[in-house]
Amino acid sequence: MTSGTTPSATPSRAKVSRRGLIGGGAAAAGVAGAFAAGRWATPEEHAVTAVHASSYPFCGEQQAGIVTPVQDRLHFVALDVTTDDRDELIDLLRRWTDAAARMTRGASAGPVGPVEGSALLPPDDTGEAIGLSASGLTITFGFGPGVFLDADGNDRFGLADRRPAALEPLPHFAADALDPRRTGGDLCIQACADDPQVAVHAIRNLVRIGFGTTAVRWSQLGFGRTSTTSNAQTTPRNLFGFKDGTHNVKLEETADLADHVWVGAGDDAAADWLVGGSYLVTRRINMTIEVWDRQPLGDQELFVGRTKDSGAPLTGGGEFTKPDFAQQVGDQPVIPVDAHVRVVHPDQHGGIRMLRRGYNFVDGSNDIGGLEAGLFFIGYVRDPRTHFIPIQRAMAAQDALMEYLKFTGQALFAVPPGVREGEYVGQALFAS
Amino acid sequence: MTSGTTPSATPSRAKVSRRGLIGGGAAAAGVAGAFAAGRWATPEEHAVTAVHASSYPFCGEQQAGIVTPVQDRLHFVALDVTTDDRDELIDLLRRWTDAAARMTRGASAGPVGPVEGSALLPPDDTGEAIGLSASGLTITFGFGPGVFLDADGNDRFGLADRRPAALEPLPHFAADALDPRRTGGDLCIQACADDPQVAVHAIRNLVRIGFGTTAVRWSQLGFGRTSTTSNAQTTPRNLFGFKDGTHNVKLEETADLADHVWVGAGDDAAADWLVGGSYLVTRRINMTIEVWDRQPLGDQELFVGRTKDSGAPLTGGGEFTKPDFAQQVGDQPVIPVDAHVRVVHPDQHGGIRMLRRGYNFVDGSNDIGGLEAGLFFIGYVRDPRTHFIPIQRAMAAQDALMEYLKFTGQALFAVPPGVREGEYVGQALFAS
Structure with missing residues (x-):
């Protein structure tokens, strides 16, 4: 069973939720009692309005937030580990696991909520999500290269012999303009939810738990998903105005997930702890929106190889019709040789696919008054050497889209498999 | 009648919407015909799924987006006018009015949608909102001081004698650390919607229409509202984790709106064009989140003067109970003299109120790995000299909250009254 694929209004979630904190009156003593006991109020202690929202279990065979139907909003953070102490790192992963399990079911980040017995200590939870539902929150953790060997080549945590061979820093790609302040990281946390305040709350509280052990390297918010991971979802649009992610790997395609997304048992003998996990590639892709907007519709469609309206390939049919790359008009192909859909199509790359769950972003205005905007690419692949680097090189x-793109950040993480009850995320990596 | 206060699924909106572009099949010819004719499909041309969303009319006595029940998301932009030609400015306002009226009812920004007769021209609309509902979009325009007298004191547009006396650049407040790149502006556009992609689409297309006449000075996205403007809404929370905007002026309080928000007929003889409008103050308020999160709950509540859980004043009752500033414990007031609720309370300022519709923001990480986050304050007042400056000075x-705040941007705009059918926004300002 793959976890995190089926939205479920879990009983505890639907009846308790963060709303357990709201209200008061007759139930106030019960709520106070719950907090004094280090937990949120139970239904018996606090009758609350049922919340119309879904939640995804944190535990499962795979981490949630990969094949989970893509939520609308993202907060992603990359952190550096500031300790050299293996036990401190393990302790952090334990505390993160506990907090993530709590928050994904709609509870506070820690056992002591914002309202508790003693006012003399900071609450475990920062409080801004009180009253909000779980909002489909998923939290996904990954390990960057620096966990295995730091920048000076030191094996800080005794993990060097478990480093996956594929977890090399990504190569330089032509036209990259990477900002070191938006690149790399020892650890990552991806929080997705249908309410941005819930995603932001999750990252903020996890970063806070890591204070003294980790430091934020960079972070990125995203506001509109640019792919689907379930046949139940409609294809969204990126900031070029085109449908994006039409041929993404979906959770229903279990065979392709096994072939292209999940790390297999024989993939890497040194990294057996990663079996059932995946690799996460991020690329911050700025779009030169204002220049794009001045291109004629016909040119835009030739660059992409699809129509703007329906997303159908220029060779006809509907959105999900396979492009006919051989079709010609005169002696020219209908879908040009530099059209995006042709350059990155699985047919050009031995049939490989990836699972994308990127987001549109707008980070205000840039120095010349244009939108600081684009697509924050997130791809999950079985092996970046076969499933990402060749496609990015070809692109x-x-x-043709490259003229309107600027790559300003990137990172690669190994994403361990799911967490079983009582374990912490990545536990197999640290097993002796 | 005040416009923009009542959500309504207008017939054209609910049946057509941007979804009119999606799908195809039997209706495809009709849709194509509509685009060839430079408009979106009608219900007869294209049967579509009804959209569960509300829209607000653009025309009305006041501009929508002030008392309109606060939507969940914001994109705000400040622009400088780059022409000295009065007719060009008027033409821009006409085109903005037309586009805003279209987009707020869920249509494209211009008569030629992303799919049109000729592929040789850029579409009038950038396309990323195709398939999304109107999402409660409101678009609100304002005039900054530079429209009346530019930085060199020139009366570029012959409007100097119509400048409202209150439209002076705001004074310096203690502890301000304003970034000039986030301050001021000749014009502003506030787009609010329940879907951020819809708000971003609106600003992007309006900025695009202004290309050559205006240049973006700064912009700000917000993801979580921090106030309510209707009794039908529940009070949200800011990033300190506290309820915010409990005592905001609500659309139901028409007498207080007239007293404190709308410019009155006798307020300013030179600026009769502004009667029925308002002044819009923005302040970008960074919160030092990480320091705040280390404060004990009891201290946080003393700084604010309210409980974190229910939002009730520390002197008891519920969220909407009036604080008892005289109540003491020993010889000390229960609500300290520097508590936020006391310092800014109308009782301290002659009973004046303001209408706030600010938003939480997180713009990634700052230079030291903290959250670049806080509250983007938006306040609508009848006169900033009486209704904003004294309160900000006191604050x-x-x-006590000042220790956790840093003010990084600000601006002031005169917001003209609503637009009548056939007029353009701000038309009375240019009447001879």
Whole structure:
């Protein structure tokens, strides 16, 4: 069973939720008692309005937030580990696991909520999500190269012999303009939810738990998903105005997930702890929106290889019709040789696929008054050497869209498999 | 009648919407015909799924987006006018009015949608909102001081004698650390919607229409409202984790709106064009989140003067109970003299109130790995000299919260009254 694929209004979630804190009156003593006992109010202690929202279990065979139907909003953070102490790192992962399990079911980040017995201590939870539902929150953790060997080549945590061979820093791609302040990281946390305040709350509280052990390297918010991971979802649009992610790997395609997304048992003998996990690639892709907007519709469609309206390939049919790359008009292909859909199509790359769950972003205005905007690419792949780097190389070399893109950040993480009850995330990595 | 206060699924909206572009099949010819004719499909041309969303009319006595029940998301932009030609400015306002009226009812920004007869021209609309509902979009325009007298004191548009006396650049407040790149502006556009992609689409297309006449000075996205403007809404929380905007002026309080928000007929003889409008103050308020999160709950509540859980004043009752500033414990007031609720309370300022519709923001991480986050304050007042500056001065001088705040941007705009059918926004300002 793959976890995190089926939204479920869990009984505890639907009846308790963060709303357990709201209200008062007759139930106030019960609520106070719950907090004094280090937990949120139970239904018996506090009758609350049922929340119309879904939640995803944190535990499962795979981490939630990969094949989970893509939520609308993202807060992603990359952190550096500031300790050299293996036990401190393990302790952090334990505390993160506990907090993530709590928050994904709609509870506070820690056992002591914002309202508790003693006012003399800071609450475990920062409080801004009180009254909000779980909002489909998923929290997904990954390990960057620096956990295995730091920048000076030191094996801080005794993990060097377990480093996955594929977890090399990504190569330089043509036209990259990476900002070191938006690149790399020892650890990552991806929080997705249908309410941005819930995603922000999750990252903020996890970062807070890591204070003294980790430091934020960079973070990124996203406001509109740019792919689907379930056949139940409709295809969204990116900031070029085109449908994006039409041929994404979906949770219903279990065979392709096994072939292209999940790390297999024989993939890497040194990294057996990663079996059932995946690799997460991020690329911050700025779009030169204002220039794009001045291109004629026909040119935009030739760059992409699809129509703007329906998303159908220029060779006809509907959104999900396979492009006919051989079709010609005169002696020219209908879908140009540099059209995005052709350059990155699985047919050009031995049939490989990836699972994308990126987001649109707008981070205000840039220095010349344009939108600081684009697509924060997130791809999950079985092996970045076969499933990402070749496609990115082809795109950098040939893709007509490159004229309207600028790559300003990137990172690669190994995403361990799901967490079983009582374990912490990544536990197999630290097993002796 | 005040416009923009009542959500209504207008017939054209509910049946057509941007979804009119999606799908195809039997209706495809009709849709294509509509685009060839430079408009969106009608219900007869394209049967579509009804959209569960509300829309607000653009025209009305006041501009929508002030008393309109606060939507969940914001995109705000401040622009400088780059022309000295009065007719060009008027033409821009006409085109903005037309586009805003279209987009707020869920249509494209211009008569030629992303799919049109000729592929040789850029579409009038950038396309990323195709398939999304109107999402409660409101678009609100304002005029900054530079429209009346530019930085060099020139009366570029012949409007100097119509400048409202209250439209002076705001004074320096203690502890301000304003970034010039986040301050001021000749014009502003506030787009609020329940879907951020819809708000971003609106600003992007309006900025695009202004290309060559205006340049973006700064912009700000917000993801969680921090106030309510209707008794039908529950009070949200800011990033300190506290309820915010409990005692905001609500659309139901028409007498207080007339007294404190709308410019009155006798307020300013030179600026009769502004009667029925308002002044819009923005302040970008960074919160030092990480320091705040280390404060004990009891201290946080003393700084605010309210409980974190229910939002009730520390002197008891519920969220909407009036604070008892005289109540003491021993010889000390229960609500300290520097508690935020006391410092800014109408009782301290002659009973004046303001209408706030600010938003939480998180713009990634700052230079030291903290959250670049806080509250983007938006306040609508009848006169900033009486209704904003004294309160901000008191806050800067006395408020315990100031230790956790940094003011990084600000602006002031005169917001003209609503637009009548056939007029353009601000038309009375240019009447001879």
